[in-house]
Amino acid sequence: MPETVNDTEKQIFDAAIKVFQRKGMAGARMQEIADEAGINKSMLHYYFRSKEKLFRQIFLISLKKFIGSVVPLLNEQNTWEQKVPLIIEYYAKFLTENPDLPFFVLSEIRNNAEEFLSEVKIEDILINSVFMEQLKNDMGKEKIRRINPVQIFLSIISGIIFPFIAKPMVKHVAKLDDNSWNEFINERKDIVSGMVINYLKQF
Amino acid sequence: MPETVNDTEKQIFDAAIKVFQRKGMAGARMQEIADEAGINKSMLHYYFRSKEKLFRQIFLISLKKFIGSVVPLLNEQNTWEQKVPLIIEYYAKFLTENPDLPFFVLSEIRNNAEEFLSEVKIEDILINSVFMEQLKNDMGKEKIRRINPVQIFLSIISGIIFPFIAKPMVKHVAKLDDNSWNEFINERKDIVSGMVINYLKQF
DNA sequence: AGATTTGTCAACCATTTGGTTAAACCGTTT
DNA sequence: AAACGGTTTAACCAAATGGTTGACAAATCT
Numbered sequence: 001m002p003e004t005v006n007d008t009e010k011q012i013f014d015a016a017i018k019v020f021q022r023k024g025m026a027g028a029r030m031q032e033i034a035d036e037a038g039i040n041k042s043m044l045h046y047y048f049r050s051k052e053k054l055f056r057q058i059f060l061i062s063l064k065k066f067i068g069s070v071v072p073l074l075n076e077q078n079t080w081e082q083k084v085p086l087i088i089e090y091y092a093k094f095l096t097e098n099p100d101l102p103f104f105v106l107s108e109i110r111n112n113a114e115e116f117l118s119e120v121k122i123e124d125i126l127i128n129s130v131f132m133e134q135l136k137n138d139m140g141k142e143k144i145r146r147i148n149p150v151q152i153f154l155s156i157i158s159g160i161i162f163p164f165i166a167k168p169m170v171k172h173v174a175k176l177d178d179n180s181w182n183e184f185i186n187e188r189k190d191i192v193s194g195m196v197i198n199y200l201k202q203f
Numbered sequence: 204m205p206e207t208v209n210d211t212e213k214q215i216f217d218a219a220i221k222v223f224q225r226k227g228m229a230g231a232r233m234q235e236i237a238d239e240a241g242i243n244k245s246m247l248h249y250y251f252r253s254k255e256k257l258f259r260q261i262f263l264i265s266l267k268k269f270i271g272s273v274v275p276l277l278n279e280q281n282t283w284e285q286k287v288p289l290i291i292e293y294y295a296k297f298l299t300e301n302p303d304l305p306f307f308v309l310s311e312i313r314n315n316a317e318e319f320l321s322e323v324k325i326e327d328i329l330i331n332s333v334f335m336e337q338l339k340n341d342m343g344k345e346k347i348r349r350i351n352p353v354q355i356f357l358s359i360i361s362g363i364i365f366p367f368i369a370k371p372m373v374k375h376v377a378k379l380d381d382n383s384w385n386e387f388i389n390e391r392k393d394i395v396s397g398m399v400i401n402y403l404k405q406f
Numbered sequence: 407a408g409a410t411t412t413g414t415c416a417a418c419c420a421t422t423t424g425g426t427t428a429a430a431c432c433g434t435t436t
Numbered sequence: 437a438a439a440c441g442g443t444t445t446a447a448c449c450a451a452a453t454g455g456t457t458g459a460c461a462a463a464t465c466t
Contacts, residue, residue: 008413027229027314030454040415045455107310109371111230117375126376148387150377151394158365163357165368168312172320173329174353184351191354191402199398202405211443233424243445248425 009047011037013057016044020058021100024107028055059108060116066105067122069094074129080138083131085193088160092189095164103165126153135200145203152196159192212250214240216260219247223261224303227310231258262311263319269308270325272297277332283341286334288396291363295392298367306368329356338403348406355399362395 015037019028030051034041048054073083073090095102109117126132127150135149163170163185170176176184218240222231233254237244251257276286276293298305312320329335330353338352366373366388373379379387 162361162365195398195402
């Protein structure tokens, strides 16, 4: 029992991820999680004590997944210029597979979970990444525009994450169906990549 | 009584805006709105019938404010290149004054309010704006990169809105206090503006 | 097999929450 | 001043919701 997680527990956990990420802490219902997991509501409390406790676990794992999973990419052995499209490509795929995750994380952080940010040490992970060092390095050599590297990273993720966050509105305004949405996102990847790289190099 | 709105009604409305925008439909409590307005809870139902009805009004006015207020700027008599920084400047100011509004609107649209999008006819308003026409025009003359104008507009608002949506996380990662946050946003305005204009002109 | 622990469930409980009611308040009309 | 209409409030109600309990089943141990 040490590492192999109980089957019921995992079913609850997976169901909770689905429901919490879609509805948020306030909108999620314990009964709905139980139904989604196909088990009795009492089991939720048996395994996780309370909604608060269950939420905390779901939130933390979501937060780590959201920010932690790019880190390997940032630290790979290639140039920053090669990394940019790879980061974008990665996030586009990630967001397609986890459409509710970023919104959920950002939402709950706004509400009350700001303290969680310290638990996952994003600051250092990001700031000290090879990607950031490479940017600073090339800035020092006057090869690219001198600018706060956080702004560059923020530009990348803004450009690709925001369209997913605002997906219903974007689809509506640009009159996209599911197929043309994918096309739109493919186009978007190149644009964001081009904008960032262009901006750094042309100055 | 035809146009002057009842004082109590306005107080409720203002309180509801505050609470709904901060907590969302699911997280908002009628009692909290009443407290915020400093009146008895029954008054909410007296003036607005139900939470659903009250929410609908708040949401619609928020949606219109979010997308409608930028339209005049898009249709002004200046070049697209002059408009870009003005749009960004406008949104930065707007977001500072209404920090919870965009998140609220995007959140509720995701949840259930997608149908509202049709009521406010953003598609046409945006697509047919002078700004969009100017872009298409210059694209036709090969003066700027040929690209879906919606992508350009999306790049602008992504770049400036997303940092506000993710404000707690951005502040944490970039280690900003309230003062340096303002500095960061000022820097950001120029970056987004520069990126978009650069990208369109350099190709 | 019998005892003991662990897991599961239906029924129940207490609180919260959106909503209602009936009485009171108050300015206006007659 | 009495009657009237819109406004406001405290008390109340019913449903929803997070959580608990006690019985029972299913493994696990001896």
